[in-house]
Amino acid sequence: MINETALLESPALRNSVLDRTDVLDRVKALSLLPDGMHVTTAMVAAYFEVAVKSLESVVEDHRKELEASGYQVLTGTRLALFKRASGIQSRSRSLALYSRRAVLNVAMLLRDSEVARQVRVYLLDMEYLARTQPVDNPAPAEADTLDARIDQRITHILGKTVVPMFNALIETSGEHRRELIELRADIENVERKLCWHHRRLAALEGDAPADNVRSTLKAMTWQAFERHVADLLRRDGCTDVVVRQARSDRGIDITGRTADGRTVAVQCKNRSGRWTVPSADMQKFAGAARVVDRMDVALFVATCNFSHEAEAIAKLSGVITVNRDELEAWSAGVRLEALR
Incomplete structure (x- = not known):
């Protein structure tokens, strides 16, 4: 079994496990830039909870290895194009970017980060399981x-x-x-x-997943339902997702940002049977999300359908409705178009 010391010391061993970037999110959520592929030096330092200087020291000592795993420094035209595409506002003449593989590589080099140590432990556990499980032709x-x-x-x-x-x-x-x-x-x-x-x-x-999803949603409390919707937002690339878990008069249950930086407000309604979302609820949420807080994306997610009046108000105010059927499809794996 590969041990942590060998991982810290051997570039070949580190290279052999660089594809297991999913361990990063298992230890701690890694926020990405709007392009969905890169993070900056400051973001990597924040993830590992270390000073930027500590990270820069690792890069200086292992630059060739990190470049092979996706680390790069943009300047000139490439930097200008990237800033324009990602919306980054910076006057710096250069920008260091890390791919997820490069971030994992850093985790195998940082000795004084508890988060990096946890990533290594998780990585080694997964590698051990992969090596020790029998390999048979599947039935x-x-x-x-x-x-x-x-x-x-x-x-x-x-x-x-x-x-x-x-x-x-x-x-x-x-x-x-x-x-x-x-x-x-x-x-x-x-x-x-x-x-x-x-x-x-x-x-x-x-x-049939629809049946499974439907029964699972039906069994949820309103608190569990809000957490479920928050998880769907994160799965579709949203960051800074916060579940308020409070019955406030403003009607916004969840806030966050899409992968491209747009602000998101969500109202969740967990109702069963033939109940429909009334126009009064839609008016309250539309006023809070679109007028008071001026959110870029306003989602009203319900385990039921919407009344005709509520649908009309949603269209006029720019609120995106997610009814029962759309919620089940979203929960089953289909990405929500509004979050793309």
Whole structure:
């Protein structure tokens, strides 16, 4: 079994586990820039809870290794294009960027960070399990499960990495802008079809996710429902997600930011049976989210449907409604269009 000391000392061992970047979010949420792929020096230092100077010292000592894992310094035209695409406001003539692999690489080099130590421990535990589990040809049922997991993984990569990359390219492209937009639409279509395929496969196996999701949502308290919606926001790339867990008169239950920096306000209604969201509730939320707090994205998420009056008010005020069917699809893995 690889031990922590060997990991700290051996570049070859570090390189062998660089693909396991998911351990970063398992230890602590890693916020990314709007492009969905990079973080700055200050963001990496904040993640590991160390001084920027400590991080810069690691980069100085291991620059070639970190560059191989995705570390780069932008200057000149590349920096100008990146600032324009990401919305970063800075007068600096250079900007250091880290990919997720580079951040994981830093975790294997920082000796005086408790967060980095936790990442190493988690990484080593996962590596041990991977090495000690028997490798057999999966049975047919196991193969289907594996296919479903691959579909979900591809969908995650498309939504978290490929689509944000196209967003950044579209912002900085002139001549090929239309072609890139069309290609992004094709990628998003593939993502939707994979989600549909996963749900259909599960349904054919007698485990329809809609039924499972519906029963799970029905059993939630209003507090659990708000936490569930917050988790969906985070899954779709939102940051700074805060669940207020209080019945305030203003009607905003959750706040956050989309991956591209837009502010988000969410109202959650956990109702069952034939109950519908009335116009009065929609008016209160629309006033709070769009007029008082001036949020960029206002979502009204409900486990039921909306009355005709409530739908009309939502359209007039720019509130996006998520009814029961849309919530079930969102919970089953389909990304919410408003958060893209």
